[in-house]
Amino acid sequence: MKIIKSLLAGASLALVASISQAATSGNTLATVDPEADRSAMQSYFQKRFPQVALSDYVNGIYALDAPSREQWQSIEEFPPYEFDIEEGEALFNKTFANGKSYADCFANGGIGIRQNFPRWDASQGKVVTLELAINQCRKANGEEALGWKKGKIAQISAYMAFTSRDNVFDVQIPNDKAKAAYLDGKQSFYARRGQLNMSCANCHIAGAYIKIRADLPGPTLGHVTHFPVFRSKWGELGTLQRRYGGCQKNVRGVPQKTQGEKFRNLEFFQTYMSNGLVVNGPGARK
Amino acid sequence: MFSFHEDKNEEKLMRKSIIKHALLGLVLVGASSMTLAAASADQIAKGKALYLNKKKGNCIACHMIPDADAKLPGNQGPPLVAMKARFPDPKVLRAQIWDPTVKSPSTIMPPFGRHWILSEDEIDDIVAYLYQY
Numbered sequence: 001m002k003i004i005k006s007l008l009a010g011a012s013l014a015l016v017a018s019i020s021q022a023a024t025s026g027n028t029l030a031t032v033d034p035e036a037d038r039s040a041m042q043s044y045f046q047k048r049f050p051q052v053a054l055s056d057y058v059n060g061i062y063a064l065d066a067p068s069r070e071q072w073q074s075i076e077e078f079p080p081y082e083f084d085i086e087e088g089e090a091l092f093n094k095t096f097a098n099g100k101s102y103a104d105c106f107a108n109g110g111i112g113i114r115q116n117f118p119r120w121d122a123s124q125g126k127v128v129t130l131e132l133a134i135n136q137c138r139k140a141n142g143e144e145a146l147g148w149k150k151g152k153i154a155q156i157s158a159y160m161a162f163t164s165r166d167n168v169f170d171v172q173i174p175n176d177k178a179k180a181a182y183l184d185g186k187q188s189f190y191a192r193r194g195q196l197n198m199s200c201a202n203c204h205i206a207g208a209y210i211k212i213r214a215d216l217p218g219p220t221l222g223h224v225t226h227f228p229v230f231r232s233k234w235g236e237l238g239t240l241q242r243r244y245g246g247c248q249k250n251v252r253g254v255p256q257k258t259q260g261e262k263f264r265n266l267e268f269f270q271t272y273m274s275n276g277l278v279v280n281g282p283g284a285r286k
Numbered sequence: 287m288f289s290f291h292e293d294k295n296e297e298k299l300m301r302k303s304i305i306k307h308a309l310l311g312l313v314l315v316g317a318s319s320m321t322l323a324a325a326s327a328d329q330i331a332k333g334k335a336l337y338l339n340k341k342k343g344n345c346i347a348c349h350m351i352p353d354a355d356a357k358l359p360g361n362q363g364p365p366l367v368a369m370k371a372r373f374p375d376p377k378v379l380r381a382q383i384w385d386p387t388v389k390s391p392s393t394i395m396p397p398f399g400r401h402w403i404l405s406e407d408e409i410d411d412i413v414a415y416l417y418q419y
Contacts, residue, residue, distance in 0.1 A: 195401050202394040211360035213347040
């Protein structure tokens, strides 16, 4: 038993993970500068791929890779998510048992507001994603919460994104608590996970558009703009956080909780990075 | 340089796998008596299988190697060519596989030894295979 014990002590040392790339601004609340991070991220990609227009990053890997872009464009001629938008619209307009509807829960009746999510909610003291807001609306009106990753919640989210197409992402960080949530998301993005010891940044910054066998990780810039996506591999629509869990499993790690604080903060960080790009969800992916 | 601890959950998983390895008697952290001359045909064949196996080395996910059976490699890492000339000391090559973050803290390459992805013997097998190229 003694040998196992001392091995375990050694093991926790091995589990200390390190940041994969020099972060652009600081990693403390006092030094972190979201705007500096965002412009550094955007200019990093513009320098690395000068032929790609900033606005094209909303198309993910297809902004960089011409052959897969062609395949994708032919898929988009008959979008596989069309049915989901229609379903989402019907669900969105259906009244709850108490006579109210989603429109009563959101600014502008829920139309054209995707670009403001995730948002820092001062009264709840946390980041609220669009999917969380949808379920909070249901609960406030006496309805059961929907599952987080696919199905109805993704359809409603898809419809809401669709009504917001071409609106510019505008995630705000209004105070220090929101900044702390941003910082937590940033740390998650750069922290290594799993047995394979990889961070999101390993694949989606340094490793972007470089092959891992047949897979081409896309740039983190624009990752969030087209969600939810209809993914051929899933054969259905899924939310952004469903994909987060998938990437964490791929590095042989334990996925974090869907819509838990860690993932909401990660989404807050990722979306802030894409401020200035437009909403183009729902999207189609391989 | 900042560092973060991973999830408690992950720690548990890793501990399980570490205990398993410990019980198998494969605990020889970093130590190797491997020499260039010692490679047998059996070792080379095992190393090749580990190089290609998605669940083991999966080196082919990131490295091209001029072996006709190593088709459609990824290119995150440099081509593994002229290995004897570039890595005359097998300890250096072995250390790169055991934990590449020592040399290159921001690398995407997994620490195959440190994280128990491959056993010490398996790393030796891969080294033997790499020296064929």
